[in-house]
Amino acid sequence: ATRSGQVEVLRYLLEIQHLSPTTKTYALETPLHLSAHHPIPSIPALLIAHGADVNGRDAVLETPLHYASRHGTDRTIALLLSHSADPNAQSTTLTSPLHLARDPETVSALLAHPDTNPNLASRTGTTPILYHAQHAATPTVLAILAHSATDPRAADVGGRTLLHLACFRGYGDIVEALLTRGGVDIESRTLRGNAPLHAASDAGHLDIVGMLLRAGADPRVRNGQGKRAGDLARNEAVREILDGERLVGVTATVCPVCVCVCRAGDECRTGKGSDVLKTRVESNALPRRLPSRPYYRLYPLPHSQFPQ
Numbered sequence: 001a002t003r004s005g006q007v008e009v010l011r012y013l014l015e016i017q018h019l020s021p022t023t024k025t026y027a028l029e030t031p032l033h034l035s036a037h038h039p040i041p042s043i044p045a046l047l048i049a050h051g052a053d054v055n056g057r058d059a060v061l062e063t064p065l066h067y068a069s070r071h072g073t074d075r076t077i078a079l080l081l082s083h084s085a086d087p088n089a090q091s092t093t094l095t096s097p098l099h100l101a102r103d104p105e106t107v108s109a110l111l112a113h114p115d116t117n118p119n120l121a122s123r124t125g126t127t128p129i130l131y132h133a134q135h136a137a138t139p140t141v142l143a144i145l146a147h148s149a150t151d152p153r154a155a156d157v158g159g160r161t162l163l164h165l166a167c168f169r170g171y172g173d174i175v176e177a178l179l180t181r182g183g184v185d186i187e188s189r190t191l192r193g194n195a196p197l198h199a200a201s202d203a204g205h206l207d208i209v210g211m212l213l214r215a216g217a218d219p220r221v222r223n224g225q226g227k228r229a230g231d232l233a234r235n236e237a238v239r240e241i242l243d244g245e246r247l248v249g250v251t252a253t254v255c256p257v258c259v260c261v262c263r264a265g266d267e268c269r270t271g272k273g274s275d276v277l278k279t280r281v282e283s284n285a286l287p288r289r290l291p292s293r294p295y296y297r298l299y300p301l302p303h304s305q306f307p308q
Contacts, residue, residue, distance in 0.1 A: 002031040006132050007042050014050045021052040028058045036067035041079045049147035054085040061091045072102030074109040081109075087116040096120045098128040104143035118150045125157040133165045133174065141174055145181065152184050159190035167208050175208050179215050186217050193224030201242055204235035209242065 001009040010031075012017045024030055030050040035043040044064070048054060055063050056102055065085045077097075081087060087110060090096050100119060103109045110116050113271045119127050129150060132140040141162070144150055155161045166174035178184045187195050197217040198206040209229075212221070219229055219242045231244030 002034045002047070005038055005043060007046065010043060010046060013128060013245070014016055014046070021047045021050045022056065023209040024056075024058075030056045030058075030064070032056060032064045033058055033062075033067050036064050036073060036076055036080075037071040039073050039075065041073070041076045044076050044079055048079070048083050050091075054080050054083050055089065060093075061089075062095075063089045063097075065089060065097045066091065066100055069097040069100040069106055069110065070102060072106045074105050077106065078112075081113045087113045088120060090120065090122075094120070094122045095131075096122075096128065098144070099126075099131045101128070101132070101140060104139050107140055107143040110143075110229075118144055119154055121154070121156075125155070125175040125226050127151070127154045127156075129162055130154065130156055130160075130165065133162055133169075133171070136169070138171055141171075143176055145174070145177055152178055152181060153188065155188070155190075159188075161185070161188050161196075163196045164190060164194070164199050165189065167196040167205065167212070168203045170203060170205045170208065172205075172207055172211070179211065186212065186215055187221060189223075191224075193222070195221050195223070197221070197229040197242075198223055198232055201238050201255055202234065204233065204238055206235060206241075207239050209238055213241075228238040270274075 001013060010131075014021060016051065021031055025034075030052060032044060032047045032054065033056065035047060038044065044052075054065075057063060063085065065077065065080050068080060088096055096117075098107065098116065098120070099122060101110060111118065111276050118129070121127050122131065126134070129144045129152075132144065135242055140187065145152065145162075149234070154164055161184075163175065163178050163186070165171075180185075189195060194202075195217070197209065197212050197219060198221075200212060222228055228242065230239050233239035233242060
C-alpha cells in the first residue's frame with residue numbers, strides 16, 4: 001500500500017488492522033522510507049501520524065530524508081524536517097541527504113532548515129558541493145554555493161577543492177561564481193602540488209586559464225614534480241601563453257577580453273580589450289626562447305566562448 005500510494009488501504013491497515021508503521025523489510029527499510037518517493041506527502045504524513053520514526057535507519061544507515069532527497073520530493077522533505085528529521089544524518093559512507101539532493105529545488109528545501117550543515121564530508125572527504133561537482137551537476141553546485149554557510153575551500157582527501165574540479169572539467173560557470181563570491185584560495189594545492197591553473201592547463205581550457213590569470217593566478221608556480229602550469233598544457237595556445245611565449249624579466253599583462261599577453265603599457269593588439277591585470281614575473285631570468293614576434297603573441301577567443 002505504501003509503495004503504490006493507496007492511502008485508504010494504508011489507513012485501513014494502520015487503524016483497523018493495527019499494523020505497525022515501524023515494520024521493516026529485509027533491507028531494514030520502514031514504510032516511511034518506501035513512501036519518500038511520492039510527490040504528494042499524504043502517505044508519509046499518515047505514517048508519521050501513526051508513530052513512524054522519521055529518523056529510522058535502513059541497512060546502510062540511510063534515513064527517510066535520504067530517500068526523499070534522492071527522489072527530489074520537496075514537499076516530503078519539508079514534512080520530514082518539520083517533524084524533527086535530522087538534516088545531517090549520515091549513512092555508512094558518511095553521506096548526508098544534501099549529498100543525494102536531486103536538483104536545486106531539493107537543495108533549497110534542505111538548506112531551508114537552519115541546522116543543515118552544507119560542509120559535512122563523506123568518508124572520502126567529499127562535501128556535498130564536491131560530490132555534485134564530480135557528477136557534473138552544475139545547477140546543484142551553484143545552488144549549494146549560493147548558501148552563505150558553504151565553504152568554497154573545502155577539499156577532498158586528495159586536496160582537490162571545488163576550484164580544482166571546475167578548472168579541470170571546464171565548468172566555467174562554477175569558476176566564475178567562485179571568483180565572484182570570494183574567499184577562494186586561487187593558489188590552493190592538491191597533495192601532488194597542483195594549483196587550479198595546473199588543472200585548467202592540463203585539460204586545455206583556454207577560457208578558464210584566462211579567468212584564473214585575470215584573478216591573479218601565478219603561472220610560475222611549480223607542482224610536486226617541479227612543473228609549471230605551462231609544462232602540463234596539451235593545448236598549444238595555452239602552452240604558449242603560460243610558458244613558451246610569456247615574457248620573463250618584465251611586467252606582462254593579460255588582456256581581459258582576448259586573453260593575449262602584451263607588453264606592459266601597450267594597448268590590446270586585437271582592439272577588443274584593455275590591459276588591466278599585471279602579472280609580475282621573475283626579475284633576473286632570461287626567456288627560454290624568443291617570442292615569434294617581439295613582445296606579442298595573440299590568441300583571441302571568440303566572444304561566444306568567453307564569459308562576459
